[in-house]
Amino acid sequence: MIKAKTGTAKAKPYRIRESARAKHVSIRVSHLGEVEVVIPAGFDRRQIPEIIKNRQDWIAKTTQRIVAERQAIPTSASQQLPEQLNLQALPEQWQLRYEPTPELYVTANQPASKSAQAEQLVLRGAVNQPLLCQRMLEQWLKRKAEIHLIPWLRQTSQEITLPFSQVAIRGQKTLWASCSSRSNISLNYKLLFLPPPLVRYVLIHELCHTVHLNHSQRFWGLVAQKEPDYRQLDAELNKAWIYIPAWVEHGL
Numbered sequence: 001m002i003k004a005k006t007g008t009a010k011a012k013p014y015r016i017r018e019s020a021r022a023k024h025v026s027i028r029v030s031h032l033g034e035v036e037v038v039i040p041a042g043f044d045r046r047q048i049p050e051i052i053k054n055r056q057d058w059i060a061k062t063t064q065r066i067v068a069e070r071q072a073i074p075t076s077a078s079q080q081l082p083e084q085l086n087l088q089a090l091p092e093q094w095q096l097r098y099e100p101t102p103e104l105y106v107t108a109n110q111p112a113s114k115s116a117q118a119e120q121l122v123l124r125g126a127v128n129q130p131l132l133c134q135r136m137l138e139q140w141l142k143r144k145a146e147i148h149l150i151p152w153l154r155q156t157s158q159e160i161t162l163p164f165s166q167v168a169i170r171g172q173k174t175l176w177a178s179c180s181s182r183s184n185i186s187l188n189y190k191l192l193f194l195p196p197p198l199v200r201y202v203l204i205h206e207l208c209h210t211v212h213l214n215h216s217q218r219f220w221g222l223v224a225q226k227e228p229d230y231r232q233l234d235a236e237l238n239k240a241w242i243y244i245p246a247w248v249e250h251g252l
Contacts, residue, residue, distance in 0.1 A: 014052065108139075176191060
């Protein structure tokens with residue numbers, strides 16, 4: 001079981017997550033600038049404030065770097081309806097068209113495309129309501145992920161001979177994927193925006209967790225056996241949020 005708790009490190013908030021995988025305390029700063037302290041099961045939480053204090057300089061520098069990187073990306077994309085979807089994982093390009101109608105809801109349709117370069121997705125209805133459009137696009141993306149990512153996981157599982165139990169598609173905010181103690185894997189539909197090599201690495205990473213539910217040396221040894229270039233791919237994955245459209249992360 002993973003529990004989350006919120007605390008404060010001076011003016012910077014952080015949350016605590018207890019993980020059965022963890023062997024040591026680790027501090028992470030997500031691509032959204034959120035600080036998370038991951039602790040092993042049974043760890044004395046009274047020690048956490050001192051740990052945070054000792055790592056305060058690193059937390060501040062890392063947060064500043066992430067903020068600077070995000071500021072370099074135009075923010076207007078999160079303030080208007082998207083015009084296209086670049087699903088690199090598939091790969092597919094979708095042009096979006098919005099058709100207002102009297103309905104109080106939004107639907108998504110895929111008419112036959114006349115373009116060889118891009119498919120069309122038409123949103124109809126109350127398209128003057130950005131939140132409704134966002135929810136419809138998220139539903140559409142989750143369905144695309146079910147159609148493409150789940151078979152991809154099954155194929156990869158067979159290729160590297162690491163079975164899993166069940167798979168689900170979700171929209172996690174800070175995780176690309178996860179694996180439970182029962183070998184159930186959750187995949188983030190946002191993986192659709194990533195280049196194929198990074199998606200495949202995420203699949204291999206989670207499949208290796210069906211054997212080692214931690215990040216021990218034996219786990220990384222298994223990952224290296226299944227994907228020799230894992231170090232480079234893991235480093236690229238740490239910055240893969242740049243592929244995710246701003247409206248997906250922050251809303252319209």
